[in-house]
Amino acid sequence: MTTIGDVSSSGTSSSQNNAATQSIGASYDLFMSMLTTQLQNQDPLDPLDASQYTEQLVNYTQVEQQILSNQNLDKLLVQLKTQNASQFVGYIGNEVTALGDTANLKDGEASWGYTAPQDGEAKIEIRNSEGGIVFKDTVDLKEGKGAYTWPGTTTSGSTAPDGQYSISIKMANPQGKEFEVSTEVTGTVTEVDFTKGEVMLKLGDLEVPVSEITKVKQG
Known part of the structure; x- marks a missing residue:
């Protein structure tokens, strides 16, 4: 039986947060749409194991949270670099x-x-x-x-x-x-x-x- 791919295998590199977000799926709605389609087309004699898609949903949430955390860290690093840039510009003329x-x-x-x-x-x-x-x-x-x-x-x-x-x-x-x-x-x-x-x-x-x-x- 066909199953939804394990979202935890998607890109999780902190240096490519935007690409990682896209690799998981355009949005949570896309994941749910795939799951709904699978449920509608499942074999009645071999139904989808609820624990299977529950685990995948948990994986999706964990990876999404990790990426959001990495994106927040990237924003902080940008702020620090901006502050440092101002400091280094002060060298000009000295x-x-x-x-x-x-x-x-x-x-x-x-x-x-x-x-x-x-x-x-x-x-x-x-x-x-x-x-x-x-x-x-x-x-x-x-x-x-x-x-x-x-x-x-x-x-x-x-x-x-x-x-x-x-x-x-x-x-x-x-x-x-x-x-x-x-x-x-x-x-x-x-x-x-x-x-x-x-x-x-x-x-x-x-x-x-x-x-x-x-x-x-x-x-």
């Missing part, structure tokens, strides 16, 4: 410092901050957006925070075009093992982007994740 190795070369200058864990010699490499090394340098660093400014001159003596460049600063510990020195970039926030999963702050043409921000200075 100067921020973020962990990162990429900076903009503009008007013949690109700068990075760094935190050296010790005094010592450091090897510096600067790469273009394609990953090619355009400049190398060797400097003595003092323990603590400092800054390195590159005037845009390449190793060959030519002038590098404006654009994004990444820096690598390496030192060696007393045992001779090489390690990377932490670097950061600073710039003024011109735009906030919410479309990439994580909130991104634009410092001109440069983008940094808001999670990497270490300092904010009011503009």
